[in-house]
Amino acid sequence: xxxxxxxxxxxxxxxxxxxxxxxxxxxxxxxxxxxxxxxxxxxxxxxxxxxxxxxxxxxxxxxxxxxxxxxxxxxxxxxxxxxxxxxxxxxxxxxxxxxxxxxxxxxxxxxxxxxxxxxxxxxxxxxxxxxxxxxxxx
Amino acid sequence: xxxxxxxxxxxxxxxxxxxxxxxxxxxxxxxxxxxxxxxxxxxxxxxxxxxxxxxxxxxxxxxxxxxxxxxxxxxxxxxxxxxxxxxxxxxxxxxxxxxxxxxxxxxxxxxxxxxxxxxxxxxxxxxxxxxxxxxxxx
DNA sequence: CTGAATCCCCTAGGATACTG
DNA sequence: CAGTATCCTAGGGGATTCAG
Numbered sequence: 001x002x003x004x005x006x007x008x009x010x011x012x013x014x015x016x017x018x019x020x021x022x023x024x025x026x027x028x029x030x031x032x033x034x035x036x037x038x039x040x041x042x043x044x045x046x047x048x049x050x051x052x053x054x055x056x057x058x059x060x061x062x063x064x065x066x067x068x069x070x071x072x073x074x075x076x077x078x079x080x081x082x083x084x085x086x087x088x089x090x091x092x093x094x095x096x097x098x099x100x101x102x103x104x105x106x107x108x109x110x111x112x113x114x115x116x117x118x119x120x121x122x123x124x125x126x127x128x129x130x131x132x133x134x135x136x137x138x
Numbered sequence: 139x140x141x142x143x144x145x146x147x148x149x150x151x152x153x154x155x156x157x158x159x160x161x162x163x164x165x166x167x168x169x170x171x172x173x174x175x176x177x178x179x180x181x182x183x184x185x186x187x188x189x190x191x192x193x194x195x196x197x198x199x200x201x202x203x204x205x206x207x208x209x210x211x212x213x214x215x216x217x218x219x220x221x222x223x224x225x226x227x228x229x230x231x232x233x234x235x236x237x238x239x240x241x242x243x244x245x246x247x248x249x250x251x252x253x254x255x256x257x258x259x260x261x262x263x264x265x266x267x268x269x270x271x272x273x274x275x276x
Numbered sequence: 277c278t279g280a281a282t283c284c285c286c287t288a289g290g291a292t293a294c295t296g
Numbered sequence: 297c298a299g300t301a302t303c304c305t306a307g308g309g310g311a312t313t314c315a316g
Binding site: 034043 | 167168170171172174175176177180181202203217218219220241244245247248249250251252253254255256257259260262263265266267269270271
């Protein structure tokens, strides 16, 4: 896994402390992962990748149970990170549309594997959980 | 993106409410994504995929700044979901080792694309943020 | 319609201390 | 060494209201 470069801790005594990596890079990777790997970002990414440019309300409907607060928040972050473009049409009532940038699309592609994995392994996860819980109880 | 099957909202009026999908599947996919896409799960997955079976303390050191509480929690969830195997060696002092299952490995592979993406786009994200913040301020 | 702002609850998650 | 248990706080995130 190529991300090793970001946390190349390599060989060190098993001390329980923070790693020796450039704290700069470390922090940034963590931040990016923490941001980008969040549930709503993934879903918005997926929706926009599949359905193309969408306006706010429609995006909310397509995203299954997101609150408007979280959707706004997520979209702002994604806009700031250069993942989506926000287009305001100066009409009344207001019309605002969101679409993925090239970078956004590339991230959506990167996440594609995770989506397919989740679909493919839902059943096995449920089984594993049941087994684990049973073993724990019995 | 194949996850469409899980949230096939298709064509519906732009009403802001919960989608028409099987709430069962919907909830499960969201749960799995929410669990599996979390930061520490991704990191532990990455570390175990790269360094192979590791014991608790070493795993903590390799994971860069995780608290032992979060690490324990993450490992328990992953064990329950069948992503890792926990092996207790009956010696003193205690020795417990964790390794990925086949399913764990497959998930690690699925996340590989996201890691490489994050690495490759760190600089562009920083630039985008700076630009966004500048525009907002100016 | 889009979204900012406010209120508020609740849990994620850190620090610390204690066991086997 | 590998946890579990406890305490505690910042912030995630829902509901509601207001504005352009």
